[in-house]
Amino acid sequence: MIKKSLLILLVLFILYSLFIFLNPKLGSAQHQWQDNQIKAQKYIYDNSDTIDNVIIGSSLSCHLIMDSLPGFYNLSFNGLSIFDGLKIIKNKNTFPKNVYIETNVILREENADFTSSLLNPILFHLKTHFISLRADNQPVTVFIHLYTVMHYQILNKIQVIKSKLKRKIKKTLGLQNSKSKKPQPVEKKVEGKPAVQKDALFKEVLQMRITNYSKPIDKIELQNRLKSLSEYVKILKENHVNVYFFEMPVNSKLIELSQPKTIRKEIHKQFSVNAISYINSDSTKYHTTDGLHLGDYTEAIKYTLFLKNELNRNY
Numbered sequence: 001m002i003k004k005s006l007l008i009l010l011v012l013f014i015l016y017s018l019f020i021f022l023n024p025k026l027g028s029a030q031h032q033w034q035d036n037q038i039k040a041q042k043y044i045y046d047n048s049d050t051i052d053n054v055i056i057g058s059s060l061s062c063h064l065i066m067d068s069l070p071g072f073y074n075l076s077f078n079g080l081s082i083f084d085g086l087k088i089i090k091n092k093n094t095f096p097k098n099v100y101i102e103t104n105v106i107l108r109e110e111n112a113d114f115t116s117s118l119l120n121p122i123l124f125h126l127k128t129h130f131i132s133l134r135a136d137n138q139p140v141t142v143f144i145h146l147y148t149v150m151h152y153q154i155l156n157k158i159q160v161i162k163s164k165l166k167r168k169i170k171k172t173l174g175l176q177n178s179k180s181k182k183p184q185p186v187e188k189k190v191e192g193k194p195a196v197q198k199d200a201l202f203k204e205v206l207q208m209r210i211t212n213y214s215k216p217i218d219k220i221e222l223q224n225r226l227k228s229l230s231e232y233v234k235i236l237k238e239n240h241v242n243v244y245f246f247e248m249p250v251n252s253k254l255i256e257l258s259q260p261k262t263i264r265k266e267i268h269k270q271f272s273v274n275a276i277s278y279i280n281s282d283s284t285k286y287h288t289t290d291g292l293h294l295g296d297y298t299e300a301i302k303y304t305l306f307l308k309n310e311l312n313r314n315y
Contacts, residue, residue: 032078032079033114035078036077036078036079036080036114037114037117037118039074039075039077040075040077040084040088040114040118041118043073043075043088043092044088044092044118051071051072051073051096052071052096052097052098053069053071053072053073053096053097053098053099053100054072054073054075054085054089054096054098054099054100055069055072055073055074055075055076055100055102056075056076056082056085056086056089056099056100056101056102057074057075057076057082057085057101057102057104057105057248058076058077058078058080058081058082058102058104058105058108059076059077059078059079059080059105059293060076060102060104060105060248060250060292060293060294061074061076061102061248062074062076062077062078063248063293063294063300064076064300064303064304064307065297065300065301065304068301068304068305068308069304069307069308073096075088075089076102077114080108080111080114081105081106081108081109081110081111082101082102082103082105082106082108082229083108083109083110083225083228083229083232084110084111084114084115086101086229086232087110087115087119087232088115088118088119089236090232090235091119095236095239095240095241096241097241097242098241098242098243098244098315099236099241099242099243099244100244100245100246100279101229101243101244101245101246102246102247102248103245103246103247103263103264103267104247104248104250104260104292106222106225106226106229106263106267107217107218107221107222107225107263109225109228110228202289202290202291205290205291206251206253206290206291209251209254209290209291209292210253210254210257210291212259213254213257213258213259213260214257214258214259215258215259216258217258217259217262217263222262222263222266223266226266226267226270229270230270230271233271233275233276237275242277242315243275243276243277244276244277244278244279244315245267245271245276245277245278245279246278246279246281246307247264247279247281248294248303249281249282249284249286249294249303250286250288250291250292251286251288251291251292252285252286253291254291254292277314277315279307279310279311279314280310280314282303282306284302284306286299286302286303287299
């Protein structure tokens with residue numbers, strides 16, 4: 001019986017893999033690097049030529065709720081920088097109408113390993129024609145996806161069978177209408193302790209952020225990043241792209257510290273309002289997980305709707 005089941009699974013996997021090879025449509029990321037690759041490859045190879053609006057950002061912008069921004073593509077990457085997204089747009093050489101660039105993490109430079117893995121000429125053309133070679137359709141990814149789906153389906157069927165069997169046993173023994181046992185008293189959990197621990201951890205992380213953001217900024221490093229950004233903005237402008245700068249909300253204690261203030265000042269000095277449109281920052285206080293990243297869906301949707309309203313109202 002077991003051998004027969006394994007044989008069936010093997011046949012299903014082979015058929016499924018063949019289907020994916022010919023026309024892959026499923027797949028899921030197993031880690032952050034692959035998730036970034038999937039997002040980038042979907043923009044490079046899928047029908048992104050019809051997308052008018054592209055968001056370029058860091059992990060902070062990854063928290064935007066894209067369902068509330070129809071017609072937008074979020075080319076923001078966890079652990080990477082805006083320069084990775086800008087390089088992808090440049091090399092795709094098909095430009096959207098509008099590009100929205102997050103300015104929070106401007107000091108982080110391009111990850112050459114990431115962009116070169118995407119833009120390698122040989123692999124680039126192979127993945128253009130053989131979609132089974134893309135990150136979301138790798139054999140391991142597909143197998144794990146298939147295994148997960150089948151695993152949960154089997155578990156659900158087992159639960160249904162168990163429930164039916166219990167009802168039959170109760171009915172046979174005449175226990176269907178018997179009085180249920182009184183529920184045993186449940187010990188009350190000590191309220192507040194986990195929350196206190198979580199709050200203490202947050203305060204510790206936030207203090208680290210405050211210390212780092214209070215340090216004098218490396219002005220040479222900042223000027224190098226601004227120079228790179230200026231070169232990308234020039235390319236976008238030459239291709240008739242409207243460029244917008246925006247700042248993701250962070251913990252209110254970080255906003256006016258030395259590094260963010262210097263970055264803000266130097267960006268405005270480098271890019272005049274005549275060349276770049278600046279989207280207003282939200283003055284609302286936001287809850288974050290670590291001082292930087294929006295805390296939950298409520299906070300994320302709140303800022304997403306603020307951003308959407310700003311764009312509708314002004315642009």
